[in-house]
Amino acid sequence: MQYLDKEQIAANFSMEEAIAACKEALELYSAGRADIPLRTNIDVPENNGQALFMPGYVSGSTPALGIKIVSVFPDNIKANLPSVPATMLTMDAKTGIVNAVLDGTFLTQLRTGAVQGAATDLLARKDAKIGLLIGTGGQGFQQLRAMLTVRNFEKMYIFDIDQARAQAFAKEVATSLAAFGVEFEAVADVNAVVAECDVITTVTTAKVPTFDGSLVKPGCHINGVGAYTLEMHELPETALAKAAKIFTDTDDGVLAEAGDVVGALEKGTITKEDLSGELGQLVSHPELGRQSAKDITVFKTVGTSALDVVVADKVVRKIQG
Incomplete structure (x- = not known):
């Protein structure tokens, strides 16, 4: 049995491979x-x-067979230990024997970025040039990396409620993601740039909308990645109401846990008929996606262990040979 840390996974498994794995996982799930x-x-x-x-x-x-274990022990910080440690175990589906243990925190960041990249690849306009990332916490880097992997952006706006953190993040990615040739700009007023954006990705746990949905321009694609409880509402109802297509990672998960979508349904802003299906169905049937350059499209994810086990299994197979 092998332990694979963040560095080993990052060195051996690309974002392109992770995006392909997420498409496969959701297609099989659906x-x-x-x-x-x-x-x-x-x-x-x-x-x-x-x-x-x-x-x-x-x-x-x-x-692909496995289990992810995530612990939430807030007091760990007093002992200088991770407060939310995560570990992924993969198993040989033929024998049931555990064959690898992976850094679950990095795996989650990678697959969460990759599933957004899969949605952006399938739904965003091919000529998307201006992007916006809202939220620069632990998930932010892989979210940005995934966006840049699937579209040739020219400029990426960065916003965080903590302006100093947004500025530091923009400075860091200007170096670490320099190969993409993109201009990164931290902004203090997110609504000042929303109308320019071709792709918007939110990765926050905000309990109120993170931007003004009325400002979203025709043709924009929006990814709602961070909110995963009924109390969280990072996507504005106005954006959901304007969307021609709304896809989920899993319908069951989103309808049970995504406060922004569930809230819009409860208020009648949207109906279940406005939900276009699961991303896995779109992988199988691309014709179900964007119908015109003016369509506003939305992808909402709350996560599923199908993504964890498939991505982890492919990482292990590649490294172990």
């Missing part, structure tokens, strides 16, 4: 070829903690 049980949560009250267990099996041409 085709009914995945067994994804409900997440198991175990409280550890005496230590103010909780352990989350997320198993999954996807029966593709190369079956």
Whole structure:
């Protein structure tokens, strides 16, 4: 059994490969070829903690079996330890034997960026040039990297509620992502640039909309990546109402956990008929996607262990040979 850390995964598995793996995972999920049980949560009250267990099996041409374990122990910070450690175990689907343990935090960042990249690739206009990333926390870098991987952007605006963090992030990616030849600009007023943008990606846990949806221009593609509970509402209802297409990673997950979408449904801003389907269905049937250059399209993801097990399995197969 091998342990694969962040550096090993990053050095051996590209964003392009991760995006392809996410497309495959969601296509198989939508085709009914995945067994994804409900997440198991175990409280550890005496230590103010909780352990989350997320198993999954996807029966593709190369079956993927595994489990991701995420712990939430806020007091760890007092001991200079990660407060949300994550570990991914992959198993040989033929024998049930664990064959690798991976850095679950980096794997999650990689596959979450990659599934957004898959959606942007399938839904954004081919000539998209101006992008906007809202949120520069732990997920921000891979989200930006995925956007740049699938479209030839000329300029990328960066916004965070913490302006100093946005500026530091923009400065860092100007060096680390220089190969893409993109101009990065941190902005203090997100709504001052929304109308310019061809692609907008939000990766926040905001409980209120992160931008003014009425400013979104025709043809824009929007990714809602960060909000994953019913209390979170990073996508504005006005943007959802204007969308010609709204795709999800999984309908069940989004309808159970995505506060921005569920809230819009409850208010009648949109109806279930406005939901266009799952991204995996779009992989199989691209004709279901964007119908015109003026369509506003939306992708909403809350995550699924189908993504974890397929991406992790492909990482392990590539490294172990």
